[in-house]
Amino acid sequence: MAMTSTSAVPAPTAPEPCGHVSVVYSDDREWAGRLVPFVRAGLERGEQVQYFADTTDPDRVMGTLASAGVDAGRAAAEGRLVVTTAARTYLSGPAFDPDAMMGLWHQAMDTALAEGHRGLRAIGEVAWGARDLPGADRLLEYELRLHHEVFEPLPLTAWCFYDRRRMPADRLAVLVGAHLNHLGGPVADPPLRLAPLPGRTGLRLMGSAGYDTRYAMRSAAAVVSRSPGGDVELDLSGLRHLDVSSLAVFAEAARHRDRGGLRLLRPPEPLRRLLGLFPELGAALEIAGP
Structure with missing residues (x-):
């Protein structure tokens, strides 16, 4: 996705919500304003931070962090920051599989703790849920199951990034409702x-x-x-x-x-x-x- 300048990144004024959070944004500045504090807080707490890009170039993620004063290059070299793509991770199989993803989250947490991190936090761009991809019709099921099967038993914080420019309003409204915590402007009532x-x-x-x-x-x-x-x-x-x-x-x-x-x-x-x-x-x- 083409990104504009992000040199001025607004800082959130409210405490950061934990657990499973939907984050809705309408432009590149809002995207950066959510990205930077989330990553910075995780690194300061000794957590591993993972970012799963979809429409955003991973290099753009790293550059935005660096321009805001986050030493993203060093964090990545030390394994504290992982920036990859959905296509290389949970969309790498023949179809998106919520059953497999439940186990992968538990494995990712076990790995992060075994490597000495104090926890795990992640951002996943979810624009792919609006495309005709195998298994994309199971995205709502996945979002609903995450709370009980992943977030209640694990010390995990994950933010699902929803771009209004890439998600139909009716689908966005239903998916946002599957989260107990929400950041961003209001969505339609489905x-x-x-x-x-x-x-x-x-x-x-x-x-x-x-x-x-x-x-x-x-x-x-x-x-x-x-x-x-x-x-x-x-x-x-x-x-x-x-x-x-x-x-x-x-x-x-x-x-x-x-x-x-x-x-x-x-x-x-x-x-x-x-x-x-x-x-x-x-x-x-x-x-x-x-």
């Missing part, structure tokens, strides 16, 4: 928002689920069927509508779990009526809460 549940395996659904939200529903179903451990919970208290086909998707996902079931928390009354009309779907589900 018809169906999915967010991980803090402290337990599951999702909160807000809005309406139907034919127009089938991409999000497929991703939510993948979380249900693939998440390890015991029960998966879906908090439906913010759900206004869920059609019978979406309910069938969840029931099928629940039947494919190796162990543990699917618990529906505080489902709206229309959904309860659907379960009464289609008891075969309710057989794989458990209703919890009033």
Whole structure:
């Protein structure tokens, strides 16, 4: 991506959020304003910092850091800073694979600690999620699963960089909602928002689920069927509508779990009526809460 001058990099005024963070920016200055403090803080704390570029030339990343006073060359030579590309890492296989990525994050943390770093932090550009790449349709599933499978058990901070210029607004809105922390300007409110549940395996659904939200529903179903451990919970208290086909998707996902079931928390009354009309779907589900 063509970058403009970044000599004046604004410093954040609020404390840096930890864990899994969506970062949305609209221009090159905003990009640099998020990049530089994040990398500088990690190096000062003795963490290894990794940057996975997609549309940005890795040399541009290094140059921006250097122009802001970060000794990026020395940090890279010492293994404290790794700047590479998504194409060489998690997009290097035949298709993007969220299952494989869960294991790779754990391996990356083990390696960083074994090499003497105090932790690991990473930035990943996610513009590739808007392109027709094998597995790109599983990006939302990946973002939703990361919270429980990676960020809760590991001392990891990772920022997902979303460029408004390269991501359709409707797709951006859904993906940003999959993070518990967000930096950058507001995004549109999607018809169906999915967010991980803090402290337990599951999702909160807000809005309406139907034919127009089938991409999000497929991703939510993948979380249900693939998440390890015991029960998966879906908090439906913010759900206004869920059609019978979406309910069938969840029931099928629940039947494919190796162990543990699917618990529906505080489902709206229309959904309860659907379960009464289609008891075969309710057989794989458990209703919890009033």
